[in-house]
Amino acid sequence: MKAFKLVHWGQPGQYVDIPKPKPGPNDVLIRMRAAGLCRSDLDMLDSQPGSAPYAESVDSNYVLGHENAGYVAxxxxxxxxxxxxxAVVVHHMPHCGNCRPCTDGMENHCQAFKRGAIATGRGCGGDGGLAExxxxxRTEVISVGFEVDPVDYAPLTDAAVTAYHAVQTAVQRLKPGTSAAIIGIGGLGxxxxxFVKLLSAAQVYAVDTSEERLKVAREVGADSAILFREGGADGGADGQKAGDEIMELTRGRGVDVIIDFVGSSSTLQLAARIxxxxxxxxxxxxxxxxxLExxxxxxxxxxxxxxxxxxxxQDLREVCELARQGKLRIDVQKFGFDQIPEAYEKLRRGS
Known part of the structure:
Protein backbone atom coordinates (compact mmCIF):
# COMPACT_ATOMS: atom_id res chain seq x y z
CA MET A 1 0.00 0.00 0.00
CA LYS A 2 1.03 3.63 -0.41
CA ALA A 3 2.29 5.56 2.61
CA PHE A 4 4.13 8.78 3.46
CA LYS A 5 7.15 8.18 5.69
CA LEU A 6 9.71 10.06 7.66
CA VAL A 7 12.56 7.88 6.38
CA HIS A 8 15.56 9.79 7.74
CA TRP A 9 15.84 12.57 10.32
CA GLY A 10 16.28 16.02 8.83
CA GLN A 11 15.02 15.02 5.38
CA PRO A 12 11.65 15.61 3.65
CA GLY A 13 9.06 12.86 3.98
CA GLN A 14 8.83 10.32 1.17
CA TYR A 15 6.12 8.32 -0.55
CA VAL A 16 6.85 4.61 -0.18
CA ASP A 17 5.22 1.24 -0.78
CA ILE A 18 4.83 -0.87 2.37
CA PRO A 19 2.85 -4.04 3.18
CA LYS A 20 -0.78 -3.64 4.16
CA PRO A 21 -1.01 -4.22 7.92
CA LYS A 22 -2.95 -7.14 9.37
CA PRO A 23 -5.05 -6.80 12.52
CA GLY A 24 -4.35 -9.03 15.49
CA PRO A 25 -7.17 -10.62 17.53
CA ASN A 26 -7.80 -7.41 19.51
CA ASP A 27 -7.16 -4.92 16.72
CA VAL A 28 -9.12 -2.93 14.16
CA LEU A 29 -7.99 -2.42 10.57
CA ILE A 30 -9.03 1.06 9.44
CA ARG A 31 -9.39 2.24 5.87
CA MET A 32 -8.07 5.75 6.21
CA ARG A 33 -10.33 8.65 5.26
CA ALA A 34 -8.36 11.57 6.69
CA ALA A 35 -5.22 12.35 8.67
CA GLY A 36 -4.73 15.79 10.16
CA LEU A 37 -1.33 17.44 9.79
CA CYS A 38 0.29 18.90 12.89
CA ARG A 39 3.05 21.38 13.61
CA SER A 40 4.83 18.62 15.52
CA ASP A 41 5.10 16.68 12.23
CA LEU A 42 7.29 19.52 10.93
CA ASP A 43 9.34 19.46 14.12
CA MET A 44 9.94 15.74 13.53
CA LEU A 45 10.83 16.21 9.85
CA ASP A 46 13.24 19.02 10.76
CA SER A 47 14.90 17.08 13.58
CA GLN A 48 18.59 16.40 13.12
CA PRO A 49 19.95 12.98 14.18
CA GLY A 50 20.19 12.76 17.97
CA SER A 51 18.43 16.07 18.61
CA ALA A 52 15.79 16.64 21.29
CA PRO A 53 13.01 15.87 21.79
CA TYR A 54 12.20 13.49 18.90
CA ALA A 55 15.39 12.21 17.26
CA GLU A 56 17.03 11.48 20.63
CA SER A 57 14.01 9.44 21.74
CA VAL A 58 12.75 7.38 18.77
CA ASP A 59 14.12 5.89 15.55
CA SER A 60 13.20 7.34 12.17
CA ASN A 61 11.60 5.33 9.32
CA TYR A 62 7.94 5.46 10.30
CA VAL A 63 4.71 6.55 8.64
CA LEU A 64 3.62 10.03 9.71
CA GLY A 65 0.08 11.00 10.76
CA HIS A 66 -1.25 10.98 14.32
CA GLU A 67 -4.68 12.63 13.80
CA ASN A 68 -6.50 9.70 12.25
CA ALA A 69 -10.05 8.96 11.13
CA GLY A 70 -11.56 6.43 8.76
CA TYR A 71 -13.83 3.43 8.37
CA VAL A 72 -13.60 -0.04 9.90
CA ALA A 73 -12.25 -2.36 7.18
CA ALA A 87 -16.78 5.54 11.01
CA VAL A 88 -14.11 5.72 13.71
CA VAL A 89 -11.39 7.95 15.10
CA VAL A 90 -8.19 6.84 16.79
CA HIS A 91 -6.90 8.23 20.07
CA HIS A 92 -3.47 9.66 19.35
CA MET A 93 -1.74 8.34 22.49
CA PRO A 94 -1.22 4.57 22.84
CA HIS A 95 -1.28 3.17 26.35
CA CYS A 96 -0.36 -0.10 28.07
CA GLY A 97 -3.27 -0.24 30.53
CA ASN A 98 -1.03 -1.61 33.28
CA CYS A 99 1.22 1.15 34.63
CA ARG A 100 0.21 3.45 37.49
CA PRO A 101 -0.95 6.37 35.30
CA CYS A 102 -3.04 4.01 33.15
CA THR A 103 -4.76 2.39 36.11
CA ASP A 104 -5.37 5.87 37.53
CA GLY A 105 -7.21 6.84 34.33
CA MET A 106 -4.39 9.06 33.04
CA GLU A 107 -3.23 7.02 30.07
CA ASN A 108 -1.77 10.15 28.46
CA HIS A 109 1.09 9.71 30.95
CA CYS A 110 1.57 6.00 30.19
CA GLN A 111 5.07 5.00 31.24
CA ALA A 112 5.39 2.27 28.61
CA PHE A 113 5.22 4.76 25.73
CA LYS A 114 7.00 7.71 27.37
CA ARG A 115 10.39 8.66 25.97
CA GLY A 116 11.88 11.67 27.71
CA ALA A 117 9.63 14.69 27.15
CA ILE A 118 7.45 13.00 24.52
CA ALA A 119 5.01 10.14 24.23
CA THR A 120 5.61 7.76 21.34
CA GLY A 121 2.88 6.24 19.22
CA ARG A 122 1.32 6.21 15.78
CA GLY A 123 2.97 8.89 13.69
CA CYS A 124 5.69 9.46 16.30
CA GLY A 125 8.03 6.48 16.33
CA GLY A 126 5.37 4.07 15.07
CA ASP A 127 3.45 3.88 11.81
CA GLY A 128 0.67 6.46 11.60
CA GLY A 129 -2.25 7.23 9.32
CA LEU A 130 -0.72 8.86 6.22
CA ALA A 131 -1.33 5.58 4.42
CA GLU A 132 -4.16 3.62 2.88
CA ARG A 138 -9.70 -1.76 19.81
CA THR A 139 -9.11 0.04 23.12
CA GLU A 140 -7.84 3.11 21.24
CA VAL A 141 -10.59 3.27 18.59
CA ILE A 142 -13.74 5.35 19.14
CA SER A 143 -16.86 5.06 16.98
CA VAL A 144 -18.49 8.19 15.59
CA GLY A 145 -21.35 6.30 13.92
CA PHE A 146 -22.47 5.28 10.45
CA GLU A 147 -23.95 8.54 9.20
CA VAL A 148 -20.80 10.62 9.66
CA ASP A 149 -18.03 11.55 7.24
CA PRO A 150 -15.00 11.24 9.53
CA VAL A 151 -12.98 13.90 7.68
CA ASP A 152 -14.07 16.64 10.08
CA TYR A 153 -13.28 14.45 13.07
CA ALA A 154 -9.61 13.90 12.18
CA PRO A 155 -8.32 17.18 13.69
CA LEU A 156 -10.33 16.53 16.83
CA THR A 157 -8.10 13.55 17.67
CA ASP A 158 -5.12 15.73 18.63
CA ALA A 159 -5.53 19.47 18.00
CA ALA A 160 -8.96 19.70 19.61
CA VAL A 161 -8.62 17.05 22.29
CA THR A 162 -5.22 18.31 23.47
CA ALA A 163 -6.76 21.76 23.93
CA TYR A 164 -9.76 20.20 25.67
CA HIS A 165 -7.57 18.33 28.13
CA ALA A 166 -5.57 21.48 28.93
CA VAL A 167 -8.78 23.41 29.63
CA GLN A 168 -10.13 20.56 31.75
CA THR A 169 -7.08 20.74 34.03
CA ALA A 170 -8.14 24.25 35.08
CA VAL A 171 -11.84 24.59 34.32
CA GLN A 172 -12.86 24.14 37.97
CA ARG A 173 -11.27 27.55 38.64
CA LEU A 174 -13.37 29.30 36.01
CA LYS A 175 -16.43 30.44 37.92
CA PRO A 176 -18.57 33.45 36.90
CA GLY A 177 -16.48 36.57 37.29
CA THR A 178 -13.18 34.87 36.48
CA SER A 179 -11.04 35.16 33.37
CA ALA A 180 -8.93 33.00 31.06
CA ALA A 181 -6.20 33.96 28.60
CA ILE A 182 -5.56 31.77 25.56
CA ILE A 183 -2.11 32.50 24.12
CA GLY A 184 -1.67 31.38 20.52
CA ILE A 185 -4.78 31.20 18.33
CA GLY A 186 -3.65 28.49 15.93
CA GLY A 187 -5.12 25.03 15.44
CA LEU A 188 -5.16 24.30 19.19
CA GLY A 189 -5.85 27.78 20.50
CA PHE A 195 -13.89 24.96 25.11
CA VAL A 196 -13.48 27.68 27.74
CA LYS A 197 -16.68 29.32 26.47
CA LEU A 198 -18.54 25.99 26.33
CA LEU A 199 -17.45 24.81 29.77
CA SER A 200 -17.41 28.01 31.82
CA ALA A 201 -18.71 31.54 32.27
CA ALA A 202 -15.22 33.08 32.26
CA GLN A 203 -14.16 36.12 30.26
CA VAL A 204 -11.76 34.97 27.53
CA TYR A 205 -8.79 37.02 26.38
CA ALA A 206 -7.26 35.76 23.12
CA VAL A 207 -3.60 36.62 22.49
CA ASP A 208 -1.77 36.24 19.18
CA THR A 209 0.71 37.92 16.85
CA SER A 210 -1.76 37.87 13.94
CA GLU A 211 -4.72 40.20 13.50
CA GLU A 212 -6.32 37.59 11.24
CA ARG A 213 -6.14 34.90 13.92
CA LEU A 214 -7.47 37.29 16.52
CA LYS A 215 -10.45 37.90 14.24
CA VAL A 216 -11.08 34.14 14.24
CA ALA A 217 -10.78 34.12 18.04
CA ARG A 218 -13.58 36.68 18.29
CA GLU A 219 -15.69 34.66 15.86
CA VAL A 220 -15.46 31.58 18.10
CA GLY A 221 -16.27 33.46 21.30
CA ALA A 222 -13.30 35.41 22.68
CA ASP A 223 -14.42 38.48 24.61
CA SER A 224 -11.22 40.44 23.94
CA ALA A 225 -8.40 40.08 21.42
CA ILE A 226 -4.89 41.29 22.29
CA LEU A 227 -2.12 41.68 19.73
CA PHE A 228 1.26 40.46 20.94
CA ARG A 229 4.62 40.88 19.21
CA GLU A 230 7.50 38.69 20.28
CA GLY A 231 10.63 40.76 20.77
CA GLY A 232 13.24 38.85 22.75
CA ALA A 233 13.13 36.85 25.94
CA ASP A 234 10.77 39.21 27.71
CA GLY A 235 8.54 39.95 24.71
CA GLY A 236 10.00 43.43 24.19
CA ALA A 237 7.97 46.63 24.17
CA ASP A 238 5.02 45.02 22.41
CA GLY A 239 4.99 42.20 24.95
CA GLN A 240 4.92 44.83 27.69
CA LYS A 241 2.03 46.54 25.91
CA ALA A 242 0.04 43.30 25.67
CA GLY A 243 0.58 42.62 29.36
CA ASP A 244 -0.46 46.15 30.27
CA GLU A 245 -3.62 45.81 28.18
CA ILE A 246 -4.63 42.56 29.87
CA MET A 247 -3.91 43.91 33.35
CA GLU A 248 -6.05 46.94 32.55
CA LEU A 249 -8.90 44.70 31.35
CA THR A 250 -8.73 42.77 34.64
CA ARG A 251 -8.47 46.01 36.67
CA GLY A 252 -5.07 44.98 37.91
CA ARG A 253 -6.16 41.62 39.30
CA GLY A 254 -4.55 39.44 36.65
CA VAL A 255 -5.93 36.34 34.93
CA ASP A 256 -7.19 33.25 36.73
CA VAL A 257 -6.23 30.67 34.07
CA ILE A 258 -3.64 31.16 31.33
CA ILE A 259 -3.16 28.48 28.68
CA ASP A 260 -0.09 28.95 26.51
CA PHE A 261 -0.32 27.07 23.20
CA VAL A 262 2.98 28.57 22.00
CA GLY A 263 5.42 27.92 24.83
CA SER A 264 8.13 30.39 23.82
CA SER A 265 10.11 32.21 26.49
CA SER A 266 8.33 35.46 25.65
CA THR A 267 4.81 34.00 25.80
CA LEU A 268 5.61 32.24 29.07
CA GLN A 269 6.97 35.51 30.42
CA LEU A 270 3.72 37.20 29.41
CA ALA A 271 1.77 34.43 31.17
CA ALA A 272 3.74 34.99 34.37
CA ARG A 273 3.27 38.76 34.17
CA ILE A 274 -0.53 38.56 33.89
CA LEU A 292 10.19 30.37 32.30
CA GLU A 293 12.24 31.40 35.31
CA GLN A 314 -12.57 9.95 27.63
CA ASP A 315 -11.52 13.44 26.57
CA LEU A 316 -11.77 12.34 22.93
CA ARG A 317 -15.21 10.79 23.45
CA GLU A 318 -16.47 14.05 24.95
CA VAL A 319 -14.96 16.19 22.18
CA CYS A 320 -16.52 13.96 19.50
CA GLU A 321 -19.88 14.27 21.23
CA LEU A 322 -19.62 18.07 21.26
CA ALA A 323 -18.88 17.89 17.53
CA ARG A 324 -21.81 15.55 16.94
CA GLN A 325 -24.09 18.07 18.65
CA GLY A 326 -22.82 20.82 16.34
CA LYS A 327 -21.24 22.82 19.17
CA LEU A 328 -17.76 23.12 17.66
CA ARG A 329 -16.50 25.15 14.75
CA ILE A 330 -14.16 22.83 12.84
CA ASP A 331 -12.13 24.47 10.08
CA VAL A 332 -10.78 21.92 7.59
CA GLN A 333 -8.75 22.44 4.42
CA LYS A 334 -8.66 19.28 2.33
CA PHE A 335 -5.69 17.95 0.36
CA GLY A 336 -5.42 14.78 -1.68
CA PHE A 337 -2.98 12.05 -0.68
CA ASP A 338 -0.67 13.11 -3.51
CA GLN A 339 -0.56 16.67 -2.10
CA ILE A 340 0.99 15.90 1.29
CA PRO A 341 4.27 17.81 0.65
CA GLU A 342 2.25 20.82 -0.54
CA ALA A 343 0.05 20.66 2.55
CA TYR A 344 3.06 20.50 4.86
CA GLU A 345 4.60 23.49 3.11
CA LYS A 346 1.41 25.50 3.63
CA LEU A 347 1.43 24.46 7.28
CA ARG A 348 5.04 25.59 7.56
CA ARG A 349 4.13 29.00 6.10
CA GLY A 350 1.18 29.35 8.44
CA SER A 351 -1.27 29.43 5.55
Missing part, protein backbone atom coordinates in the same frame (compact mmCIF):
# COMPACT_ATOMS: atom_id res chain seq x y z
CA UNK A 74 -11.64 -5.53 9.19
CA UNK A 75 -12.04 -6.65 12.80
CA UNK A 76 -9.82 -8.88 14.88
CA UNK A 77 -11.36 -12.12 16.09
CA UNK A 78 -12.01 -10.77 19.60
CA UNK A 79 -13.60 -7.47 18.51
CA UNK A 80 -17.40 -7.80 18.58
CA UNK A 81 -18.70 -4.29 19.29
CA UNK A 82 -17.83 -2.59 15.99
CA UNK A 83 -18.97 -3.26 12.43
CA UNK A 84 -17.29 -3.05 9.06
CA UNK A 85 -18.06 0.33 7.48
CA UNK A 86 -18.47 2.13 10.81
CA UNK A 133 -4.73 1.53 6.01
CA UNK A 134 -3.93 1.75 9.71
CA UNK A 135 -4.09 -0.87 12.48
CA UNK A 136 -4.96 0.18 16.03
CA UNK A 137 -5.95 -1.71 19.21
CA UNK A 190 -8.98 28.21 18.40
CA UNK A 191 -10.40 25.11 20.06
CA UNK A 192 -9.13 26.33 23.44
CA UNK A 193 -11.25 29.48 23.16
CA UNK A 194 -14.30 27.41 22.24
CA UNK A 275 -0.90 35.73 36.42
CA UNK A 276 -3.19 36.12 39.40
CA UNK A 277 -2.69 34.96 42.97
CA UNK A 278 -3.84 31.34 43.29
CA UNK A 279 -4.21 31.17 39.51
CA UNK A 280 -2.89 28.57 37.10
CA UNK A 281 -0.60 28.70 34.06
CA UNK A 282 -0.86 25.71 31.72
CA UNK A 283 1.84 25.24 29.09
CA UNK A 284 0.91 23.19 26.02
CA UNK A 285 3.16 24.58 23.27
CA UNK A 286 6.65 23.14 22.77
CA UNK A 287 8.43 26.12 21.21
CA UNK A 288 12.15 25.21 20.96
CA UNK A 289 14.05 26.62 23.92
CA UNK A 290 10.96 28.04 25.59
CA UNK A 291 11.45 28.36 29.34
CA UNK A 294 10.08 31.19 38.41
CA UNK A 295 10.52 32.53 41.91
CA UNK A 296 9.31 35.23 44.28
CA UNK A 297 8.14 38.27 42.33
CA UNK A 298 8.28 36.49 38.96
CA UNK A 299 4.68 35.29 39.01
CA UNK A 300 1.74 35.79 41.33
CA UNK A 301 1.86 34.16 44.76
CA UNK A 302 0.46 30.62 44.94
CA UNK A 303 0.05 30.59 41.16
CA UNK A 304 0.48 27.05 39.86
CA UNK A 305 2.47 26.15 36.75
CA UNK A 306 1.72 22.93 34.88
CA UNK A 307 2.67 21.30 31.59
CA UNK A 308 -0.30 19.60 29.93
CA UNK A 309 0.44 16.51 27.85
CA UNK A 310 -1.99 15.10 25.30
CA UNK A 311 -5.36 13.75 26.38
CA UNK A 312 -7.28 10.70 27.53
CA UNK A 313 -9.71 8.52 25.59
Missing amino acids: ELGANVTDLAVGE FLVAP TYGVQ SRARGRIVQVGMHPGGA VGWGRLATSCEFAISLGSTR
